[in-house]
Amino acid sequence: MTSQIIITAFICTGIGAVAGFLFKKYITDQENDDARKLSERILDEAKKDAQAHKKEVLLQAQDEVFALKKEVEQDAKDRERELKKNEARLQAKEERLEKKVESLALKESELVSLEKKVAKQERAVEEKEEGLQELIAAQQTRLEEISGLTGEEARARLMQEIESKARHEAAKMVRVIEVEAQETAHRKAQMIIASAVQRYAGDYVSEHTVSSVELPSEDMKGRIIGREGRNIRAIEAATGVDLIIDDTPETVILSAYNPLRREVAKRSLERLISDGRIHPARIEDIVKKVEKEMDVQIREIGEQATFDLGVHGIHPEIVRLLGQLRFRTSFTQNVLQHSLEVAFLCGIMAAELGLDIKKAKRAGLLHDLGKAVDHEVEGPHALIGADLAKKYNESAEIVHAIAAHHEDVPPKSVYAVLVQAADSLSGARPGARKELLESYVKRLEELEGIATGFAGVSRAFAIQAGREVRVMVDCEAVNDDQIYMLSKDIAKQIEEKMTYPGQIRVTVIREKRAVGIAK
Numbered sequence: 001m002t003s004q005i006i007i008t009a010f011i012c013t014g015i016g017a018v019a020g021f022l023f024k025k026y027i028t029d030q031e032n033d034d035a036r037k038l039s040e041r042i043l044d045e046a047k048k049d050a051q052a053h054k055k056e057v058l059l060q061a062q063d064e065v066f067a068l069k070k071e072v073e074q075d076a077k078d079r080e081r082e083l084k085k086n087e088a089r090l091q092a093k094e095e096r097l098e099k100k101v102e103s104l105a106l107k108e109s110e111l112v113s114l115e116k117k118v119a120k121q122e123r124a125v126e127e128k129e130e131g132l133q134e135l136i137a138a139q140q141t142r143l144e145e146i147s148g149l150t151g152e153e154a155r156a157r158l159m160q161e162i163e164s165k166a167r168h169e170a171a172k173m174v175r176v177i178e179v180e181a182q183e184t185a186h187r188k189a190q191m192i193i194a195s196a197v198q199r200y201a202g203d204y205v206s207e208h209t210v211s212s213v214e215l216p217s218e219d220m221k222g223r224i225i226g227r228e229g230r231n232i233r234a235i236e237a238a239t240g241v242d243l244i245i246d247d248t249p250e251t252v253i254l255s256a257y258n259p260l261r262r263e264v265a266k267r268s269l270e271r272l273i274s275d276g277r278i279h280p281a282r283i284e285d286i287v288k289k290v291e292k293e294m295d296v297q298i299r300e301i302g303e304q305a306t307f308d309l310g311v312h313g314i315h316p317e318i319v320r321l322l323g324q325l326r327f328r329t330s331f332t333q334n335v336l337q338h339s340l341e342v343a344f345l346c347g348i349m350a351a352e353l354g355l356d357i358k359k360a361k362r363a364g365l366l367h368d369l370g371k372a373v374d375h376e377v378e379g380p381h382a383l384i385g386a387d388l389a390k391k392y393n394e395s396a397e398i399v400h401a402i403a404a405h406h407e408d409v410p411p412k413s414v415y416a417v418l419v420q421a422a423d424s425l426s427g428a429r430p431g432a433r434k435e436l437l438e439s440y441v442k443r444l445e446e447l448e449g450i451a452t453g454f455a456g457v458s459r460a461f462a463i464q465a466g467r468e469v470r471v472m473v474d475c476e477a478v479n480d481d482q483i484y485m486l487s488k489d490i491a492k493q494i495e496e497k498m499t500y501p502g503q504i505r506v507t508v509i510r511e512k513r514a515v516g517i518a519k
Contacts, residue, residue: 170485211254211266215273221245223278224252224269234280238287239265259327260298264290298323305336309343309361315392321372328371338426339368345422346415353414360418363401366394367419370402382406424464443500450493451506454486468505469494475512483508 215221225232225245232243240261244253252269256262268290272278275286299316302323306314314322325336343364350360370377370385377384386403403409404416411417444462447469451460456477461470471490473483487508494504 211262213252213254213266213269213273215250215252218250220250220273221252224272226278226280230280231278231283234283235265235269235287238284239268241265260294260324263327264294267294295320298326301326301336305340305365308340309347309365311343311358311362311365314362315394318366318369318388318392318394321369321388322365324372325368335368335371339365341426342367342419342422345425346418349418349421350415355414355418359395359397360415362394363398363415363419364422366398367402367405367423380406380408382408443498446498447494447504450497451490453493454490456482456486464505466500466504468507471506471508473508473510475510478510480510483510 215224223231224235224243226234232245235241235243239256240258241254241256241264243265244255246253254262254265254269256265264287268283268287271286271290272283275282299320300323302319302321305322306312306319322336322339325339326334328335343361346360346364347357350357366385366389368381368385369388370381370383373384373388382403382405386399389402390399397413397415400409400411400413401416401419404411405419405423407420411420444466447462447466448460451457451469451471456473457471458474459472461472462468463470469490471486473486478486487506490508491504491506494500494506498504
C-alpha cells in the first residue's frame with residue numbers, strides 16, 4: 001500500500017513536472033512570438049525613419065551642392081574679369097615698352113651722330129689750340145721784346161697788381177663787415193661784458209668791498225650776534241652793511257659796495273666793541289652819531305680840497321660829493337687825490353696858455369664828480385658828473401669839460417681838452433696806478449715797436465698810458481682802404497705779442513699836406 005502510494009506520488013510528480021514543462025514552454029513560445037512581432041515592428045519603423053532621414057540628407061546635400069556650384073561659378077566669373085583686366089594692363093605696358101624701345105633706338109642713333117660730330121669738333125679744336133699756342137708763343141716773344149721784361153718778371157708784376165687789388169677789395173669788405181658788426185654786436189657785447197663781470201666779480205668783491213674789524217677776544221663774536229641774532233640784525237639794518245662772522249679768529253668782516261656805509265659800519269662797530277654795551281637801542285644811537293660825524297668829516301675834506309686849490313663859490317652839495325671821493329678808488333688810485341692832481345695839472349697848463357687858471361682848476365677838480373654816485377645812478381660817470389654840475393649851477397664850460405673828458409661828447413673848448421690831457425697824465429704817470437716805471441716804459445716801447453714794424457708806417461706814438469697807439473703812415477705807400485687793414489693787423493699782432501690790462505686802441509692816420517710859403 002505504501003509502495004502504491006509512493007508510486008502514485010511519483011507518477012503524480014512526473015505528470016506535474018511534464019505539465020509544468022509544457023506550460024513553461026507554452027509561455028516561452030508566447031513571449032518569443034511577441035518579441036518577434038515587436039522587433040519586426042521596430043525594424044519597420046527604423047526603416048521608415050532611415051528612408052525619411054535619407055531623403056532629408058539628400059535634399060540638404062543637393063542644396064549645398066547647388067550653393068557651392070553657384071559660388072564656384074561666381075568665383076570663376078570674378079577670376080575671368082580679373083584676368084581680362086590684367087591682360088589689358090599687360091597689353092598697355094607692352095605697347096608703352098615698344099614705344100620706349102623705339103624712342104631709345106632713335107636716341108641711340110642721334111647719340112651716334114652726335115658722337116661723330118663731337119669727334120669732328122674735338123679734332124677742329126685741337127687744331128685751333130695748336131695754332132693758338134703757336135700764336136701765343138709768338139705774341140709772348142713779341143711782348144717780351146717790346147716791354148723788355150721776361151715772362152717771369154711780367155708774371156711777378158701781374159701777381160703784385162692782383163695782390164694789391166685783392167687787398168683793396170678786402171679792405172672795402174672789412175669796412176662793410178665792420179659797419180654790419182657794429183649794428184648787430186651791441187647785444188652780444190652786453191652778454192660778453194656781463195659774463196666777464198660775473199667771472200671777475202668774486203675777486204673784485206673780496207678785494208674792494210670788504211673791511212675787517214679786529215676783536216679783543218672770540219667771546220665778543222657772541223655779544224655782537226646777540227640773543228637770537230638781534231644785535232647783528234640791528235647793525236645790518238642801521239648801516240646797510242652785511243656782517244660776516246665766520247671761523248676767522250678774532251675778526252669780523254664787513255661787506256658792502258658803498259664805501260661810505262662800510263666806513264660808518266666799521267667805526268660804529270669799533271665804538272660798540274670799545275664801549276662794551278651792545279644792544280639794538282645802543283647800536284642805533286652809535287650809528288646815528290657816526291653818520292653825523294662822517295657827514296661833517298666829508299664836508300671838511302671837500303672844503304679842504306677846494307681851499308688847497310683856491311677854488312671858491314662851489315655849491316655845498318658838490319663840496320660834500322667831493323669829500324665822498326676820498327673813499328672811492330679807481331684802478332687802485334684814490335679818486336679825490338687823482339682829482340686834485342688833475343686840477344693842479346690843468347692850472348699849470350692853463351697858466352702856460354694864458355687861460356683862466358681858476359676855471360681850469362675848477363674843471364679838473366670836478367671832472368670825476370660822477371664817481372661819487374655812479375654806483376647809485378646808471379650811466380657813464382662823466383655824464384653823471386656833468387648833470388650834477390649843471391644841477392648845482394656850474395657854468396656851461398665846466399659842465400662841458402666834465403662831460404667830454406672821456407669823449408662821451410666831443411670836446412668843444414680848450415678847457416675840455418686840458419681836462420682830458422691832465423686826466424691822462426695823472427693816470428699815466430709811473431706809480432699812479434701801481435705800475436713800475438721799468439715795466440711801464442718797456443710796454444710803451446714794445447707797443448711803438450710793433451706798430452713801426454709794418455710796411456708803410458712812418459711813426460708811432462703810444463699815448464693814454466699805453467691804452468692807445470697813434471700810427472702815422474706814408475700817404476704815398478698806403479691808401480685810404482689799406483689803413484683799415486693795417487689797423488687790424490697791428491691790433492692782432494699786439495694781441496699775440498703783448499700782455500696788458502683792458503684794451504688798446506689802434507688809430508691809423510693818413511694825411512697829405514701841401515705847404516706853400518708867401519714872401
